[in-house]
Amino acid sequence: MVMGPTHSMSGAALGLAMAAVIPASIGGPSTAVGAMTFAAVTAGAALLPDLDSPQATIARTFGFLSVGAAHITENAALAVYEVSRSDRDRDLHNGHRTATHTIWFAMLAGLLVGVLVAMFGKVPALVVLFLMLGLAVRGLFPEWSSKSDWLAITAVSAGAALAVGAWQPQMASAWALGMAVTVGVIAHLLGDALTKSGVPMLGGLVSINGKRWWDICPPGFMRIKANGVADKALLAVFTVLAVWLAYATLFDPSILGAPWPPALTTAAP
Template sequence: MMGPAHSLSGAAAWLGVGAAAAAAGHPMPWPVLLAGALICAGAALAPDLDHKAATISRSFGPLSRWICEIVDKLSYAVYKATRKQGDPRRSGGHRTLTHTWLWAVLLGAGCSAAAINGGRWAVLAILFVHMVLAIEGLLWRAARGSSSDVLVWLLAATSAWIIAGVLDKPGNGSDWLFTAPGQEYLWLGLPIVLGALVHDIGDALTVSGCPILWPIPVGRKRWYPLGPPKAMRFRAGSWVELRVLMPVFMLLGGVGCAAALGVI
């Protein structure tokens, strides 16, 4: 799928988690619901860090383009080193390493560890990166073009600072779900893992499928392109994505938000 659909699906997924948490007796404070939805929307773009033309490659100027080149080469190297006989030969690393459950878990765990051990500035950095990506994904029409980059960064920095300040107040969710001393913001890794997995599932619905299960082999393939029957798949950016899935994501997100806040 394309960036806007990925971000919408990520936000909707976290709002759905909020609804489930409320039903299970662990309701999210509204700042956690808001911050998590934005983080998840941003994290849903992160697996495309292996694609030089993806939204994330343009989000932080030359730095993100350089990182994308490195990740693409790393992903390709891992693919070549671990492919089985049934895996096809390929010339790049897109939709390989960063599109797996293992990458999602490691990324989320790393961010949680950084949030716990790095203090406020680490939390602000995590929020800033994901706010930039969320803005690029959800407000993609307004954020297009290099001339808008500085405005996006300023908006993301301001949002990160405000959200962190709100979360830090007692009862607002810095210790949501993990309440032991020293575990504040441990939950930050959850929307990051979820966003990456939602991205992978979205890509699995497209023509090429997605090797979510790696490194678990399936038959003669270690990079098995998981997905529904080919007749049910669609091309990224097609009318199915734009006119069917995106409205569905918005509807589900709205329902999930209302349920999480106890409105319905």
């Protein structure tokens, strides 16, 4: 798989780019803070598919709670695989890289977020923000998060979510938040699709040559190795892109065609 920081940074860059083009009239961000929040959600959601592995780094984000959620997700993913696989699909002993690594999961996760926020308002929006911020912190700041207790990550995520909720109560519509989650998951799938193993993006529903779970990946010479040179190069590219997009979002949104004013303006003397 592509390493967590690459996943999260690609999600952040994609989220910043999308925040600038989603019309505010349909619930897109209308301020720089809202756009940064949208990108934080995509950055966190870009790690969400790996919750199907209790051994994954993100399973430790919220301590025993996220580890327990990872065990449940792994078993649920394996159950989906077993119910939907054909005789030509291989036997598996765990659910990693199955159900949560499909386009169906990306759409379902975003739809679920959209429905919950549309029905119940601010509370589920803050819960989604809290969870995605925790994953984003784990992915974007691996050195700090690996040395910090899970309680510290939880406290930082909770504080940031509450601050955003108080400062920017209308950060984005329910469907924009759902879209951010879907986009983040898709960013993860595209990253993993570049690796040797690939991902079963259409798994469970689309059958090819009698197999329902077949992995999508590029030709052999284009595949990359986790934490290898190509992975680190991708991380560097996405980091530069995300930093530039963040600068434009905050200080010169007109470059992106965004509708909001700069976060900081200098008054004329």
